[in-house]
Amino acid sequence: MLYFLIVVAVLLLAYAGVLVSFVRKGRKIPPQAYLVLAVLNGLILAAIIAWAIAR
Numbered sequence: 836m837l838y839f840l841i842v843v844a845v846l847l848l849a850y851a852g853v854l855v856s857f858v859r860k861g862r863k864i865p866p867q868a869y870l871v872l873a874v875l876n877g878l879i880l881a882a883i884i885a886w887a888i889a890r
Contacts, residue, residue, distance in 0.1 A: 837886070839882055840879065840882050840883065840886070843875060843878050843879050843882065844879060846875060847872075847875045847876070847879065850871065850872065850875065851872075854868055854872075
């Protein structure tokens, strides 16, 4: 479970980096980007809760 959390956290950081590069270039962030961020955050939250319950 810990490895899953690490992988999802790295994906979230990489995706946030891509979005920051979009903003720095002056482009607008697509609306779907917010949905992807919400899904990644939800995965992390669900995994943390499952990990805490399993302990």
